Amino acid sequence: QSALTQPASVSGSPGQSITISCTGTSSDVGGYNYVSWYQQHPGKAPKLMIYEVSNRPSGVPDRFSGSKSGNTASLTISGLQAEDEADYYCSSYTSSSTPVFGGGTKLTVL
Amino acid sequence: EVQLVESGGGLVQPGGSLRLSCAASGFTFSSYEMNWVRQAPGKGLEWVSYISSSGSTIYYADSVKGRFTISRDNAKNSLYLQMNSLRAEDTAVYYCARDSGSLAAADYWGQGTLVTVSS
Numbered sequence: 001q002s003a004l005t006q007p008a009s010v011s012g013s014p015g016q017s018i019t020i021s022c023t024g025t026s027s028d029v030g031g032y033n034y035v036s037w038y039q040q041h042p043g044k045a046p047k048l049m050i051y052e053v054s055n056r057p058s059g060v061p062d063r064f065s066g067s068k069s070g071n072t073a074s075l076t077i078s079g080l081q082a083e084d085e086a087d088y089y090c091s092s093y094t095s096s097s098t099p100v101f102g103g104g105t106k107l108t109v110l
Numbered sequence: 111e112v113q114l115v116e117s118g119g120g121l122v123q124p125g126g127s128l129r130l131s132c133a134a135s136g137f138t139f140s141s142y143e144m145n146w147v148r149q150a151p152g153k154g155l156e157w158v159s160y161i162s163s164s165g166s167t168i169y170y171a172d173s174v175k176g177r178f179t180i181s182r183d184n185a186k187n188s189l190y191l192q193m194n195s196l197r198a199e200d201t202a203v204y205y206c207a208r209d210s211g212s213l214a215a216a217d218y219w220g221q222g223t224l225v226t227v228s229s
Contacts, residue, residue, distance in 0.1 A: 036214055047219075094214075
């Protein structure tokens, strides 16, 4: 299973909104509403931010939102804050009954 | 409080073996599916293996199939990863992660244990 495709980096200023894309195929992102997003700060374990395309776990700010269109899922962060600077990974369930991750996107808050 | 604590990492020579453990607490371990996920230095996340709550269903990434074995002991609230025939490309931080109940979504992760394969 090939990794999902994410941009290597995105950036934005505090208060702005950014969107990170995650492109797969009909065998993963496009075929199932089981896309998740993780935030990882340096040296820390990943943290689940979005599951099932657009659902937020308890405690995740509503500034974080997810969506999907066809084979591409997206994570949008509105009202950017300094603490949002981190790496972000998407993940999708696949036709092999296993998950696959994206390559990761480094978010820089300018 | 949910806690996952990995152990067993270290330096091993190519071709060697290592067994990782993950001690779970703060939840009913026997009710949850579990995963191992790894991250090579400076690289992204790679899913390694999955085991169902009873241990009856197991999956592996192609990159480790035939070399790694996942298992669990629900009586001891523990998850394991037996790694054989280790290669340099297996060098990574290995995380155990609890399935949230939704497919491909892990809601709790351990702090990770570093495995270094080098001569």
